[in-house]
Amino acid sequence: MLCLPSDHVVGDGFQETAETAVDVAARTDGLVTIGIEPDRPATGYGYIEPGDDHGDHSEVAVFREKPDAETASRLVDRGCLWNAGMFAWTPTAFLDAARSGPLDPLVDALATDADPATAFERVDPVSVDYAVLERAADVRVVPAAFDWDDLGAWNALGRLLDGENAVLGDATTIDATGNVLASDDKHVSVVGVDDLVVAAYDDRVLVVPRADAQRVRDVVAALDAPF
Numbered sequence: 001m002l003c004l005p006s007d008h009v010v011g012d013g014f015q016e017t018a019e020t021a022v023d024v025a026a027r028t029d030g031l032v033t034i035g036i037e038p039d040r041p042a043t044g045y046g047y048i049e050p051g052d053d054h055g056d057h058s059e060v061a062v063f064r065e066k067p068d069a070e071t072a073s074r075l076v077d078r079g080c081l082w083n084a085g086m087f088a089w090t091p092t093a094f095l096d097a098a099r100s101g102p103l104d105p106l107v108d109a110l111a112t113d114a115d116p117a118t119a120f121e122r123v124d125p126v127s128v129d130y131a132v133l134e135r136a137a138d139v140r141v142v143p144a145a146f147d148w149d150d151l152g153a154w155n156a157l158g159r160l161l162d163g164e165n166a167v168l169g170d171a172t173t174i175d176a177t178g179n180v181l182a183s184d185d186k187h188v189s190v191v192g193v194d195d196l197v198v199a200a201y202d203d204r205v206l207v208v209p210r211a212d213a214q215r216v217r218d219v220v221a222a223l224d225a226p227f
Helices: 014-028 069-077 091-098 104-111 116-121 155-160 210-224
Strands: 008-010 031-036 046-053 058-064 081-088 139-143 148-150 166-174 180-191 196-201 204-209
Touching: 014 031, 014 081, 014 139, 031 046, 031 091, 046 069, 081 139, 091 104, 104 116, 148 155, 155 166, 155 180, 155 210, 196 210, 204 210
Parallel strands: 031 139, 166 180, 180 196
Antiparallel strands: 008 148, 031 081, 046 058, 046 081, 058 139, 196 204
16 A cells, blocks of 8 residues: 655656555565655654665664754754655554554454444544554655655745746746745735745735745644634
């Protein structure tokens, strides 16, 4: 079983890496994640520290949570990989690893005559990394042999779209470079600014330096907080 996010851009070599991950999962009965070699000390991703090398994969020594900038630089220097949220496992291996964790009510329901939908409602929202992988005894990592990017942040559009500025929608730029400009039915103009994200949708406008684009989650938290 191969589990993949829907908002990633992958290059040539993805199929080969995916087939390797599936093969390792079948051979080892372990949980397998695909690790991306970092090209920068990003703070928006978790990191994987590889352990013993087995040729086409390594054991996972430890998962590292999303770090601050200084820690991210150290992790990159130590050869850690980005955790891209791409996984391979057999159904049996996954269910065994999910027992005695946050997904336990759902696993029990699937093994009995209980209603899985009811059991699912009893499970708190949680990432599969925390619920299963970080608790599992046998996790392997296959290094990616393809170009990769995550479209989960505005900054990624600036890396993928050609031109002095990445523009989605109607925009005017004057003496401005390196900006990501996105809008629906609004016109956006920028003058004399560089390396910004400007997103205007519905009745909301976001302006943030590209280097801080991951902090959009702080805005969401502030908007969701009670007054």
